[in-house]
Amino acid sequence: MAYKERTKPKLLKTYEVLSLRMDLTSEDYDYFLELKNEYEGKKRFDELIEKFNTAGTTEQE
Numbered sequence: 001m002a003y004k005e006r007t008k009p010k011l012l013k014t015y016e017v018l019s020l021r022m023d024l025t026s027e028d029y030d031y032f033l034e035l036k037n038e039y040e041g042k043k044r045f046d047e048l049i050e051k052f053n054t055a056g057t058t059e060q061e
Contacts, residue, residue: 006046012039 015032018024024032 006039006043008039009035011035 012032012035015024015028015035019029019032
């Protein structure tokens with residue numbers, strides 16, 4: 001891997017803990033889901049790029 005592995009943002013970690021300890025308002029819950037989906041989407045994108053880079057490397061050899 002040529003780049004730093006993605007980590008969860010602090011705000012997402014905070015919302016994960018809060019969601020377990022209290023009932024979030026609908027606005028906060030929606031924001032939490034938005035943060036979570038954004039992070040998961042970026043992780044999936046990183047995985048696809050890694051597969052693409054790996055596939056391109058093996059074809060060039």
